[in-house]
Amino acid sequence: MAIPTETQQWQLHHHPDPKKTERATDFFTLVKTPLPALGPNSILVKPILLSNDASQRTWIGSAGSYITVKPGQVMKTFGVAKVIESNKDAFKKGDLVWGMLAWSEYMVFDDPAAQYPPGFTKLTEEQAKDPEEYLATRITGLTAYYGLLNVGEATSSDQTVVVSTAAGATGAVVVQIAKNVLKIPRVIGITGSPEKMDLIKSLGCDIALNYKSPTFEDDLAAAVAPTKGIDLYFDNVGGAMLDIMLKRMKSKGRIVACGALGSYENDNGDAVAYVKELRRIIMSGVRIQGLNVSHYAADYANGMKNMEQWGKEGKLRSLTTIYETSFSGVPGGMERLLAGKNTGKLLTKIV
Amino acid sequence: MAIPTETQQWQLHHHPDPKKTERATDFFTLVKTPLPALGPNSILVKPILLSNDASQRTWIGSAGSYITVKPGQVMKTFGVAKVIESNKDAFKKGDLVWGMLAWSEYMVFDDPAAQYPPGFTKLTEEQAKDPEEYLATRITGLTAYYGLLNVGEATSSDQTVVVSTAAGATGAVVVQIAKNVLKIPRVIGITGSPEKMDLIKSLGCDIALNYKSPTFEDDLAAAVAPTKGIDLYFDNVGGAMLDIMLKRMKSKGRIVACGALGSYENDNGDAVAYVKELRRIIMSGVRIQGLNVSHYAADYANGMKNMEQWGKEGKLRSLTTIYETSFSGVPGGMERLLAGKNTGKLLTKIV
Numbered sequence: 018m019a020i021p022t023e024t025q026q027w028q029l030h031h032h033p034d035p036k037k038t039e040r041a042t043d044f045f046t047l048v049k050t051p052l053p054a055l056g057p058n059s060i061l062v063k064p065i066l067l068s069n070d071a072s073q074r075t076w077i078g079s080a081g082s083y084i085t086v087k088p089g090q091v092m093k094t095f096g097v098a099k100v101i102e103s104n105k106d107a108f109k110k111g112d113l114v115w116g117m118l119a120w121s122e123y124m125v126f127d128d129p130a131a132q133y134p135p136g137f138t139k140l141t142e143e144q145a146k147d148p149e150e151y152l153a154t155r156i157t158g159l160t161a162y163y164g165l166l167n168v169g170e171a172t173s174s175d176q177t178v179v180v181s182t183a184a185g186a187t188g189a190v191v192v193q194i195a196k197n198v199l200k201i202p203r204v205i206g207i208t209g210s211p212e213k214m215d216l217i218k219s220l221g222c223d224i225a226l227n228y229k230s231p232t233f234e235d236d237l238a239a240a241v242a243p244t245k246g247i248d249l250y251f252d253n254v255g256g257a258m259l260d261i262m263l264k265r266m267k268s269k270g271r272i273v274a275c276g277a278l279g280s281y282e283n284d285n286g287d288a289v290a291y292v293k294e295l296r297r298i299i300m301s302g303v304r305i306q307g308l309n310v311s312h313y314a315a316d317y318a319n320g321m322k323n324m325e326q327w328g329k330e331g332k333l334r335s336l337t338t339i340y341e342t343s344f345s346g347v348p349g350g351m352e353r354l355l356a357g358k359n360t361g362k363l364l365t366k367i368v
Numbered sequence: 369m370a371i372p373t374e375t376q377q378w379q380l381h382h383h384p385d386p387k388k389t390e391r392a393t394d395f396f397t398l399v400k401t402p403l404p405a406l407g408p409n410s411i412l413v414k415p416i417l418l419s420n421d422a423s424q425r426t427w428i429g430s431a432g433s434y435i436t437v438k439p440g441q442v443m444k445t446f447g448v449a450k451v452i453e454s455n456k457d458a459f460k461k462g463d464l465v466w467g468m469l470a471w472s473e474y475m476v477f478d479d480p481a482a483q484y485p486p487g488f489t490k491l492t493e494e495q496a497k498d499p500e501e502y503l504a505t506r507i508t509g510l511t512a513y514y515g516l517l518n519v520g521e522a523t524s525s526d527q528t529v530v531v532s533t534a535a536g537a538t539g540a541v542v543v544q545i546a547k548n549v550l551k552i553p554r555v556i557g558i559t560g561s562p563e564k565m566d567l568i569k570s571l572g573c574d575i576a577l578n579y580k581s582p583t584f585e586d587d588l589a590a591a592v593a594p595t596k597g598i599d600l601y602f603d604n605v606g607g608a609m610l611d612i613m614l615k616r617m618k619s620k621g622r623i624v625a626c627g628a629l630g631s632y633e634n635d636n637g638d639a640v641a642y643v644k645e646l647r648r649i650i651m652s653g654v655r656i657q658g659l660n661v662s663h664y665a666a667d668y669a670n671g672m673k674n675m676e677q678w679g680k681e682g683k684l685r686s687l688t689t690i691y692e693t694s695f696s697g698v699p700g701g702m703e704r705l706l707a708g709k710n711t712g713k714l715l716t717k718i719v
Contacts, residue, residue: 075647083651168653255646269663274650295606296426298658299625300434302519305656307649312620 023051026091027120027347032079041351053125060108061125062098064118066152067365069350071276092120095156097148113140113148120347153337153362161190162320163313168306169273175248177203177241182253184213186362189220189336191251196221197332205240216360241265263294272305336361341368374402377442378471378698383430392702404476411459412476413449415469417503418716420701422627443471446507448499464491464499471698504688504713512541513671514664519657520624526599528554528592533604535564537713540571540687542602547572548683556591567711592616614645623656687712692719
């Protein structure tokens with residue numbers, strides 16, 4: 018094919034206003050923009066798989082995050098791209114690479130090694146056979162892995178582990194590692210529908226609870242009563258759920274703060290995410306520790322190896338929903354993510 | 369003296385109502401109540417020194433705490449008492465003991481060894497020479513010690529440590545251990561008046577900040593700029609201050625949640641203590657860990673020994689305010705504590 022000189026891309030139109038009811042697709046505008054010419058170290062790639070992550074909602078918020086997208090800027094995303102042209106020895110036409118991409122039909126990188134996160138990773142021949150699986154594991158799986166094992170310091174001697182959004186991308190992996198690898202006797206998953214309750218039980222949850230049930234708080238109390246509380250809570254939501262769990266933590270219990278989904282709609286600064294029960298943290302010597310998976314980047318190769326091994330042993334199966342779309346439908350991926358109806362990891366596949 | 373058959377005591381009249389402006393003395397009523405006769409293992413004691421601790425405000429609140437006092441019950445307190453009569457070999461008339469006492473003129477314990485915390489501790493001859501110093505160190509000093517060293521895992525390689533209510537009982541000890549023992553290069557103390565700023569500088573703070581200053585947040589930003597943030601924040605207040613600090617924590621910074629003074633007035637459940645900046649905890653991998661000093665009870669003898677040694681080496685001086693009163697003025701101690709005007713440890717001495 019001829020090297021394209023321009024590309025379509027989805028730019029952020031405006032920060033979401035938490036006070037308004039807008040569809041995710043309203044935040045973005047499709048624009049055509051020139052592509053720079055290829056320099057002596059450049060590569061030209063075409064994103065083919067985009068990761069849809071809850072954290073992306075914070076990137077486009079006005080409150081700021083570790084990655085930010087401002088109005089007029091192209092939307093960023095982790096993903097897998099195919100190399101179309103390369104002036105760099107390390108990459109050749111047809112290679113698949115993983116890294117920080119954008120909602121752009123084509124992209125030129127002048128120095129791929131200088132990209133965040135530390136350079137593009139070239140998929141091995143084995144990994145390139147199933148790039149969907151690779152992408153699902155690459156960020157989400159590692160988030161579950163380091164969150165549970167390093168931040169949470171979960172061990173087989175824990176009695177009760179609770180996971181919120183257990184049918185979600187990260188939660189589903191946490192449940193499986195907790196049950197199938199660590200053999201935690203009581204893995205409790207929180208989710209929002211009877212179908213998802215069945216699903217998380219099939220993943221290994223001993224008890225599935227529906228947070229929409231009017232008896233949820235009592236159900237939780239009963240579920241943790243036999244062990245007199247929770248050793249470890251893997252928190253994917255923040256907000257009111259975190260407060261509810263704080264009432265049930267064991268003395269010296271550990272909380273992994275991984276997501277604050279419950280607070281994403283409130284990023285105007287009026288009401289972000291509340292931990293009301295600070296007093297209980299003090300009384301019980303509870304620990305809340307945030308998880309930023311990039312802090313563990315030096316160990317990623319090891320983490321990926323362990324998870325691939327668990328996959329082979331049948332201890333870890335991936336739960337992926339693939340949204341196939343032409344480039345013009347890319348914002349629909351975020352729409353689906355925020356609607357909260359999918360299970361496991363959501364990927365957008367550009368066809 | 370003849371063995372008394374009744375005693376005066378201060379009972380809680382009602383839980384404080386955060387919506388009302390009441391004096392601490394309004395919460396208590398002086399009543400006369402019979403004393404049980406001494407059994408074969410009983411001791412009769414007379415409390416002589418009462419510890420005035422911020423945490424006692426939570427004990428009398430309606431929200432509950434690790435220790436609770438309900439209306440109609442006698443007010444509890446840590447303190448030092450003198451043994452008046454003893455049927456127990458381990459205690460003899462005139463001994464001084466430390467333990468959980470009450471605002472009661474006399475008290476009979478049927479089995480002193482069964483008391484919380486684990487039995488009364490008899491002061492050594494050396495300790496009995498200065499019971500005020502012993503009481504000041506016993507709980508408050510140990511709180512500072514285990515909070516900074518065990519929960520906070522402070523080491524000499526930390527660059528910046530921030531301490532709130534640095535002129536308070538716990539804060540003053542934290543500042544001195546951080547500066548004089550660990551030699552932290554930048555110890556920043558937060559307090560509320562120019563006099564207290566001078567005081568905490570004399571204790572070892574490199575920088576003293578007044579939280580009442582209109583430029584406080586900017587002053588803090590400037591104070592932590594040279595080290596690009598805070599390694600460890602020793603939090604004695606909770607509330608809004610905790611949120612302000614979360615914006616300044618280094619990646620993987622540690623917060624010791626020791627007190628929630630800022631939230632004590634809100635224990636009706638409407639507004640307890642807020643951590644709004646949950647998102648920052650996640651982004652920066654920050655850890656918040658509660659401190660309940662009783663979790664370290666097995667190590668107290670060692671902690672006391674270290675602090676006594678630091679005292680002899682001039683690294684740790686105690687900062688004690690003694691409120692002398694007859695028994696009828698005991699609630700005035702809490703009044704003084706909540707007014708926040710004293711510095712260091714406040715003790716009530718019954719004369």
